[in-house]
Amino acid sequence: MxxxxxxxxxxxxxxxxxxxxxxxxxxxxxxxxxxxxxxxxxxxxxxxxxxxxxxxxxxxxxxxxxxxxxxxxxxxxxxxxxxxxxxxxxxxxxxxxxxxxxxxxxxxxxxxxxxxxxxxxxxxxxxxxxxxxxxxxxxxxxxxxxxxxxxxxxxxxxxxxxxxxxxxxxxxxxxxxxxxxxxxxxxxxxxxxxxxxxxxxxxxxxxxxxxxxxxxxxxxxxxxxxxxxxxxxxxxxxxxxxxxxxxxxxxxxxxxxxxxxxxxxxxxxxxxxREELLAVPTVPCTACRYCCEGCPAKINIPGMMKIYNALLVYGDHPGAHFMYGREQQDGSGKLTDCIKCGQCAGVCPQHIAIPDILEKASAFLDK
Ligand code: SF4
Ligand code: SF4
Missing domain, CATH: 3.20.20.100 (NADP-dependent oxidoreductase domain)
Structure with missing residues (x-):
């Protein structure tokens, strides 16, 4: 033993x-x-x-x-x-x-x-x-x-x-x-x-x-x-x-x-x-960062996708709020800074409706 x-x-x-x-x-x-x-x-x-x-x-x-x-x-x-x-x-x-x-x-x-x-x-x-x-x-x-x-x-x-x-x-x-x-x-x-x-x-x-x-x-x-x-x-x-x-x-x-x-x-x-936690469909972001360069609001989009996925899997959680705060300390724009120009979604190889997802994430994280 x-x-x-x-x-x-x-x-x-x-x-x-x-x-x-x-x-x-x-x-x-x-x-x-x-x-x-x-x-x-x-x-x-x-x-x-x-x-x-x-x-x-x-x-x-x-x-x-x-x-x-x-x-x-x-x-x-x-x-x-x-x-x-x-x-x-x-x-x-x-x-x-x-x-x-x-x-x-x-x-x-x-x-x-x-x-x-x-x-x-x-x-x-x-x-x-x-x-x-x-x-x-x-x-x-x-x-x-x-x-x-x-x-x-x-x-x-x-x-x-x-x-x-x-x-x-x-x-x-x-x-x-x-x-x-x-x-x-x-x-x-x-x-x-x-x-x-x-x-x-x-x-x-x-x-x-x-x-x-x-x-x-x-x-x-x-x-x-x-x-x-x-x-x-x-x-x-x-x-x-x-x-x-x-x-x-x-x-x-x-x-x-x-x-x-x-x-x-x-x-x-x-x-x-674990199966229950993983059963929730998450956003299929591969963190390729193609969407980042042209974002006028300087939002770290893949970082936000990661946080949103954590929210989906684990629920609204202090850890997600902590990660969101840290992103901003590192200079990323806030979710509410998004002007919905759509540049990001146009270049995303995964065809993710990025502005919509950011809006949903914001409902949890900016409240
Ligand atoms: S829609 Fe929002 S996140 Fe996407 S590029 Fe424009 S400002 Fe950035
Ligand atoms: S372009 Fe799409 S897959 Fe790539 S980092 Fe941005 S959201 Fe994720």
Whole structure:
């Protein structure tokens, strides 16, 4: 029987007050997490303020042997003036420790893999392992299966791979979580799971899909089923959850106190839930971006199609509003800026009635 996976406290979406991470709440959450027997914290150089907040809330209060910390090396901030060594040392300083229990190449994909090679980052992290400054080496990956296969073949020294896995992305054509997982297991590595609840999206799903799980009569939440679904996969050692309230910490630590693989009936119910979610026809946008250049309102049309599809599949959801807000921060026009000129629909190879779809999306997102 495989060992039960542990819960990891993801420090990416921490609660903020006036733009700053609220270290009082973080300290309370960390105390509850540790009190209930969990130890794995996950931060990264690029999670703004997270490393320093962890130092204040945990490192400066709690003995080093009571917790483990994972940190990550980003390729996209490396340059001729900022070597892997500079970034690693800066992370050690920010966190206030002299070694990392887990250290990962952050987001290895088709673009970043050559950058890690260019700056000889793999040789550097292997040296840190030899010097005891990294206890366990891994990488997180959002690339495609052939790239994952290549990196695992070239770097047999890694012990674990962090992958985006949840019961919906398992069958998603972009994420291809099932193939990614199979590749890692074929190389005999353990798996750390990120986004087990798909950034919170799977906690709140359409009532028709939720009903498939409610029919089991256990009263358990969709989020707890989603966590147990990934926990039922062999070789999964840690499941990260980006918690930001004490309530989430309470619920997740309770789920993990006695995490059991799903029963056959529960697996069937999860499948039925997924089928229900996928039964809704979505907009067949291929993200080719032919429609973007000529849009006078500068709307990121494929981005909006993606958000609208999430609304169709999961229901009106805070996650969709969050994504919409982020699009605008990135400079995209608002849906209400559309002047219905029709330029976009005229060039769309999928013949999508874009202005009509944008109007429907706006009814949800601009209310
Ligand atoms: S119809 Fe709207 S979305 Fe399409 S090109 Fe014109 S302004 Fe942009
Ligand atoms: S042209 Fe059509 S398929 Fe291509 S990105 Fe725009 S909406 Fe999507």
């Amino acid at each position: 495989q060992e039960s996976p542990g819960l990891g406290f993801g420090l990416m979406r921490l609660a903020r007050k006036d733009g700053k991470i609220n270290t009082d709440i973080l300290a309370k959450m960390a105390d509850l997490f540790l009190e209930r027997g969990f130890t794995y914290f996950d931060t990264a150089y690029v999670y703004e303020g997270s490393e320093e907040a962890f130092r204040k809330a945990v490192v400066e209060r709690i003995p080093r042997d009571r917790y483990t910390i994972a940190d990550k090396l980003p390729a996209w901030v490396m340059s001729d003036d900022r070597s892997p060594e500079d970034l690693f040392n800066e992370s050690l300083r920010r966190v206030g420790v002299d070694y990392f229990d887990y250290y990962l190449m952050h987001n290895v994909n088709e673009d970043s893999a050559p950058v890690f090679d260019k700056y000889d980052a793999w040789s550097f992290v292997n040296r840190m392992v030899a010097e005891g400054k990294i206890k366990h080496l891994g990488f997180s990956c959002h690339g495609k299966p052939p790239l994952l296969e290549k990196v695992l073949t070239e770097h047999p020294e890694v012990e674990f791979v962090q992958l985006q896995i949840n019961f919906m992305d398992w069958v998603d054509d972009n994420v291809r979580a099932n193939e990614m997982y199979a590749t890692v297991r074929r190389h005999g590595k353990s798996v750390t799971v990120m986004e087990p609840i798909k950034g919170g999206t799977l906690a709140l799903i359409r009532p028709e899909a939720k009903a498939k799980l409610e029919a089991l009569g256990t009263g358990a939440s969709v989020a707890s089923y989603a966590l147990r679904w990934v926990g039922s996969l062999e070789g999964v050692k840690t499941i990260l959850s980006g918690m930001n309230t004490l309530e989430q910490m309470d619920e997740n630590t309770k789920t993990f106190a006695d995490i059991r693989p799903l029963t056959e009936a529960e697996q069937e119910a999860m499948k039925a839930c």
